Amino acid sequence: MAGYGSKFRKLAEQLEAEFPNKLDISSMATPNVTGYFEVNVADKLVHSKKNGDGYVDSEKKYNKIVDAIHDALGD
Template sequence: MAKLKIKVVYWALKQQLESEFPDQLDIASEGTPQMTGYFEVTVGDKLVHTKKGGDGYVDNEKKYNKIADAVHDALGD
């Protein structure tokens, strides 16, 4: 099975997702060279979390679960 592509603009979340979904994800992450306010998570081609769109940082379980649920849905779990 091919790994699900995810793009994370925030490195700490990358580590958490890799821990929960070992060997299932192909995560591209990028840090921002300056404070831009961007923090986005794309699962497949779907933007599932955006700080600029009002979601803020992934700083609680509810926000993380929203992303993890999108990964589970995309993987067909």
Template sequence: MEEIGGYGSKVRKIKADLEKKFPGILDISTKATPTITGWLEIEASGKLIHSKKNGDGYVDTQAKYEKIFAGIENALSSR
């Protein structure tokens, strides 16, 4: 995994949390960006669940985690 700005360790934590919640279900990849804070995009079944660059911000609260988990569950159940 590439470091994403200074947030590499935080992105790894989010990835680990998603893999724990959805073991063996998600294909999670990351890519570094040239900006200092990077972009964080979370998609499931072709649906954008969370976009830091489009205004959802960084995943820094339990409410954001719950929204992501619910979005992924919804996307997976509708495929």
């Protein structure tokens, strides 16, 4: 995750700021590939680079994740 670690950290910081003390955010490096940048909320996959969503590089993609978190938290 060396090349994309900064993107992950930026997203994690944004989500932690929006949902303080409510999220458990982690990452796992994937050797020999560019990574499986995926976001799961309440055991539901809501974003997957591998499945065609790409990186979270737009407000639309970010909002999809935020909406899923709100739904999972019952907000």
